[in-house]
Amino acid sequence: MKKISLSLVLSLSVFMIVISCNKDKTQAPIEPCDPNKVYFEQDISPILQNNCAKSGCHDATTRAEGLNLTTYNGVMEIVKSSNASGSKLHKVVTTSDPGDLMPPPPNTALTADQISLIDKWISQGAKNEICENSTTCDTTNMSFATDIQPIINTNCIGCHSSSGGTSGGYDLTTYTGVKSAVTASKLYASVAQNGAAVSMPPASKLNQCKIDQIKSWIDAGAPNN
Ligand code: HEC
Numbered sequence: 329m330k331k332i333s334l335s336l337v338l339s340l341s342v343f344m345i346v347i348s349c350n351k352d353k354t355q356a357p358i359e360p361c362d363p364n365k366v367y368f369e370q371d372i373s374p375i376l377q378n379n380c381a382k383s384g385c386h387d388a389t390t391r392a393e394g395l396n397l398t399t400y401n402g403v404m405e406i407v408k409s410s411n412a413s414g415s416k417l418h419k420v421v422t423t424s425d426p427g428d429l430m431p432p433p434p435n436t437a438l439t440a441d442q443i444s445l446i447d448k449w450i451s452q453g454a455k456n457e458i459c460e461n462s463t464t465c466d467t468t469n470m471s472f473a474t475d476i477q478p479i480i481n482t483n484c485i486g487c488h489s490s491s492g493g494t495s496g497g498y499d500l501t502t503y504t505g506v507k508s509a510v511t512a513s514k515l516y517a518s519v520a521q522n523g524a525a526v527s528m529p530p531a532s533k534l535n536q537c538k539i540d541q542i543k544s545w546i547d548a549g550a551p552n553n
Pocket of ligand 1: 488
């Protein structure tokens with residue numbers, strides 16, 4: 329009995345520490361999305377979590393080179409606010425030296441669009457901001473190609489592709505791969521983080537609209553449309 333309560337107290341306190349470490353106290357209140365602004369939460373964090381925070385790299389456990397890129401404070405260790413070209417983050421994703429390039433080959437390099445988002449975010453002051461669109465979430469007639477695949481490309485394939493590692497056995501770069509996660513009843517469970525599968529993405533959670541869109545597509549039979 330004593331043993332049980334001790335391990336309970338221990339695991340609870342570890343849990344509390346993990347929760348409090350994950351919360352960045354720098355985050356600004358949610359504002360309506362400004363189309364001219366780049367937001368850390370919506371735009372930058374998914375790129376870094378998907379491409380840099382893999383296990384064995386810059387995730388909260390491994391912290392390769394002391395860097396945990398799953399949090400704003402961790403990212404700011406390689407960012408000089410308002411100085412994109414002087415920031416280590418910009419340098420390592422754009423260098424022509426394959427030995428220094430991040431993510432290291434054979435992982436896919438960041439796209440020009442992703443790099444320009446990062447640069448714009450840094451130039452705008454590299455703030456820890458989050459926005460919310462007041463438009464309602466459309467979950468009707470979800471198409472794999474136009475609605476679902478973009479969510480997966482932004483948030484998942486860095487860890488789930490033939491070049492980046494097929495974590496959990498899932499290559500999510502193709503319809504077939506995504507469908508196999510649906511068939512195994514793992515796709516919705518992982519993004520809803522309901523306990524029936526390992527929570528995905530590992531260090532964050534998709535917003536509710538994206539989770540609802542994935543659910544609606546699965547409920548419609550997960551068509552390849
Ligand atoms: C940072 C790397 C990373 C990202 C980003 C990521 N995954 Fe994973 N995923 C993993 C790893 C590692 C595993 C294996 C976990 C395990 O077995 O403990 C996994 C496992 C899974 C599984 C199997 C879960 C189970 O319980 O068997 C599914 C489904 C999955 N991921 C879907 C996704 C989806 C969908 C996204 C994007 C919304 C995503 N993943 C983003 C690393 C990642």
